[in-house]
Amino acid sequence: MTALSLPRPTRRAAFGKIVLNEARLTWRGPQGLVGGLALPVLLLAIFSLISPFRRPAADLGGLTPLDVYVPILIVLGLALLALYNLPTPLATYRELGILRRLSTTPVPPSWLLAAQGIVNLCVAVIMVIIVLAESIALGAPAPKNLAGFAVAVLLAIVGLFPIGLLIASVAKTGSSVGVIGRVVFFPLIFLAGLWWPRELMPGALQAVSTASPLGATVQAIQASAQGQFPPAAPLLVLAAYAVVFGLLARRFFRWE
Secondary structure (H helix, E strand, O other): OOHHHOOHHHHHHHHHHHHHHHHHHHHHOOHHHHHHHHHHHHHHHHHHOOHHHHOOOHHHOOOOHHHHHHHHHHHHHHHHHHHHHOHHHHHHHHHOOHHHHHOOOOOOHHHHHHHHHHHHHHHHHHHHHHHHHHHHHOOOOOOOOHHHHHHHHHHHHHHHHHHHHHHHHHOOOHHHHHHHHHHHHHHHHHHHOOOOOHHHOOHHHHHHHHOOHHHHHHHHHHHHHOOOOOOHHHHHHHHHHHHHHHHHHHHHOOOO
């Protein structure tokens, strides 16, 4: 008997229990939560205490550095969740043989994959809400185009999570996820503008930034914050990452 042959209410209850278990495990080992949730909130609070961060700057198009860094910190949290929090448990489960044992039960291993995705999606939504609320409380404007903001964040999640699955595919152990994640994370977060805002980058580097998933997300979120629907270019970039890395993750991900 397989899970798919069970009545729908039974399947729904079984899947809900797996999601709940994964959420509890995430809470008990909150390394990903510290990065994906607490770090953006803490950095935003620290930046708000720096006086120049509250002053409009001509080279930033009249925005304050605080306005510029709100999208960057949202992207920072999404990247940490996608590149560390999502792949680490999956690689660890494979290393310990949990996925192999699960494949001998009526429960499809893909349910565990879906449960991890749901848990990290919920954490991502909570992080975005907290960072937005904190930024508004600190004086930064709320996104003026909420539809554009939602589309940008959703496409960022859909584009980044498959990269995390691909990392889980090639990582032999849970600890090796950290090594691979750092190799991917630091160049991407540089292109997102964490150390050098995109507005101050030379034109060629801005183009490279827009072609990266984090840089495209920052551009799209910043546009929505200024009241515009995000331009087509960054949205297409994010959609392309979602399709390409989704196919790659499906091709290379193995349960054993």
